[in-house]
Amino acid sequence: MLKNGETKVGLFQGMFPKNMLTFNPGWDSKAATLPEFTDVRDIQKTLKSRGLTPEPAADESTTGPAYFMLVDPDGNPILVDQHVPSPKK
DSSP: OEEETTEEEOOOTTTSSSOOEEEOTTBOTTSOBOSSOOOHHHHHHHHHHTTOOOSSOOOTTOOSSEEEEEEOTTSOEEEEEEOSOOOOO
C-alpha cells in the first residue's frame, strides 16, 4: 500500500487477473465508517439508469454490506465494495 496525503494505492502482484480500481462507500481514507454516505445499491441504481450493467450486481432488495462490479473499456474490473451497514434514510 502506498499513501500520499489522503490518497492510497494498493499494488497486488498476481492477486487479481487484471488491474482493478476499488471504491468503498461508507469508509474514509483510514477505513473508518463515515456518518453519512451513499449506499452501494443507490450508486448501482444511478449507474444502471445511465446504461451501465453491473456484473455481478448488488441485490437491491437487501441492506448492509454489498458490492457490484463494472468493467472499463480496457476490460479492467471496477469494484464498488461497501463493508459497512447501510446508512439510515
